Amino acid sequence: MSTAPKRTRPPSSSSPASSEANAGVRATTSPFARREIRKNRRKERSDHTNRSETIGAGSTYADTAYGHTATQLRAAEAGLVGRSVYAANRLWRRVRRIAKRTLRWLGATVTGLGWSILAVTLIGFVVGYGFGWVEAVFLGFFGLVVLVIAACFMIGRSVYAVDLLMQSARVVVGEQAPGSLVVTNPTKRRLFPETIEVPVGEGLAEFSLPSLGAGGQFRGEFVVPTLRRSIITVGPVRSVRADPLLLLRRELVWTGGLSLFVHPLTTPIPSTNTGLIRDLEGNPTRDLTNSDVSFHALREYAPGDDRRHIHWKSTARTGQMMVRQFEQTRRSQLLLALSTSSADYYSEEEFELAVSVAGSIGIRAIRDGRDTAMAVSEIMPEYATNVTPAAQRLRVTSPSRLLDDLSGVAHHDRAIPLTQLSRVCANEITGISVAFLICGSVPTATQIRSASLAFDLDTEVVAIVCNPGIVPSIRRIDGLTVLTVGYLDDLKRSFAKSAAL
Structure with a gap:
């Protein structure tokens, strides 16, 4: 009777040193030997990480892939318990990611009134089934129905092409500052009516956007008040979808904001080159210098003076070296x-x-x-x-x-x-x-x-x-x-x- 050959487990590494190390882990029970094996594994992992970092842009991916592979290997070596722990860990991460997205969506969508209705619904179910109050149970179901109907208004997502235009980015106090909003449906399906909001400084311009067919366009006009000198931020444009009771409200931003400069009033005045503030460019001042364009007087030569400014006629007449001295000119x-x-x-x-x-x-x-x-x-x-x-x-x-x-x-x-x-x-x-x-x-x-x-x-x-x-x-x-x-x-x-x- 022939016996089938036994299947042996391949070593985790092709090197002899790695095979001896794995055999040592399974065979020995010495604490010193186990400590040495763990030290060698940490060293190999560090070397692998250093090699991955030299890849460049893919270093992060390499490190992450190596970490997941090492986790899977350790789970496989640990048997059924290790695989179960690894699967539970992955499931927990997915659940936590989904929970974070859900909480973020609820925080951005549910209004204050919506949270109140949700609280009333939960209290109604707890009190109604806990104490047998039919009225409380009815109140809970009523709140649940209202929330479900409100959630139906949030189904789907609209896609728009929005352009926010200002006739001029700079105006003077009191002038008209008109702006326009152009909303286009770039899809091939009809979009539901929504509300378009354009923040204008501390105010708000609202437009009731009708249902737009494929390629449809809506244009809205508004005027920015310029009663005071200021810098007004116009936008960003956002679309608002809400239910009739305003329990849920979802906002989507489509454009950035524009800055409108409201300049102060000014008046033309005469040129500043005359009167109180005469221009000093090219005119001499009381400051004296050794090199300029406005001649002032002659003086005796001093060590360090530029020989180009020596006045030879005066030097020949007086018998002493004489140099020119100038009045300093400057621009005001x-x-x-x-x-x-x-x-x-x-x-x-x-x-x-x-x-x-x-x-x-x-x-x-x-x-x-x-x-x-x-x-x-x-x-x-x-x-x-x-x-x-x-x-x-x-x-x-x-x-x-x-x-x-x-x-x-x-x-x-x-x-x-x-x-x-x-x-x-x-x-x-x-x-x-x-x-x-x-x-x-x-x-x-x-x-x-x-x-x-x-x-x-x-x-x-x-x-x-x-x-x-x-x-x-x-x-x-x-x-x-x-x-x-x-x-x-x-x-x-x-x-x-x-x-x-």
Whole structure:
């Protein structure tokens, strides 16, 4: 009688060392030997991981695949119990993943009223069957039916092609800012009616989207209110599907948001190259230098002077080396410092007038090609101590960029006042020839004078006090020019008057 050959289990590795190690694990009972075998396995696993990392983009996949393979091998070696544990672990992971998705969907879909109905339904079943109350059981079934009907409205998913358009991204306060919404059905089936919502700042524009056939299109028009200077976010467009009782509500976002810049009112003013702020480009200053274009005088030669500036006729006449000395010429630097501290303004109208004044002067300076810098007060932390005051610089590369930044400027209680703002600007910005300090009617003449002392003596400082409704005036206080304006048009007349002086 012939016996069938016994099937032997192949070794896990083709190397002799690995075969001896596996045989040692099954045969020996020495703790020292088992510890050595585990150490060798950890070393082999580490080497395999290092090799997988050299693959590049597939290193993560290789490590994960190796981990799953090792888990399966360990489960196979452990027998039926190990395989059962491995299967239970995989099942638990799938259940947990499904539970997370379900909870996420419930949190985003069920409204507050829906949770209330669900709670009433559960309480009705528990109390009704627990205490035998027929009314509570009826209430539970009623809530269950209502929830099932509401869930039927959530079945299916609509697909739209949505375009959100604004006629202009920049408008002035009070101008019309129309926008349009175009919704198209790109599918070959009819879509159910839904509600389309377009957030407009703090408001909301709603459109009742009718049932669209294949290729159908819906167009909606809306107007953004521009009563105040601000940066308004229009969008994103979202579709809303809900049941009649608003127990369930599902929102899908289709587009991104658009920014609408509502610019402050500005007025054209005369050129800044005349009047109070004459341009110094090409004109000499009181600073002397050894090399420039404006000749000043002759002086004796000193070691280190450039020999190209030696005046040979005077040298021959006097018998001593004489060199030319020049007056330094420079291009003027215009500074606009706008205080955004609430303590410097009596009302909201004063602050809006100050922003309009700053924008008008900044636009004129940019169009004249002047080196311009504009700074506003920085907001200080509420509970911070020993914090250095700072100023926020606005973009002055073009009038549009400047007005865009001014659209988002707002006054704050913790913003640094005018006196600190002037000191920060004088320390951080060099070469200032003309400085405009713009504030409200709260700062006194002494405070404005103190703010002007932060600049050099050769800097022309002009303070503009904004007080709506007051009679405009121009006055001088110890070398400081103070302009008081009651309306935006007063600024143009004040500049024109100063140019005639």
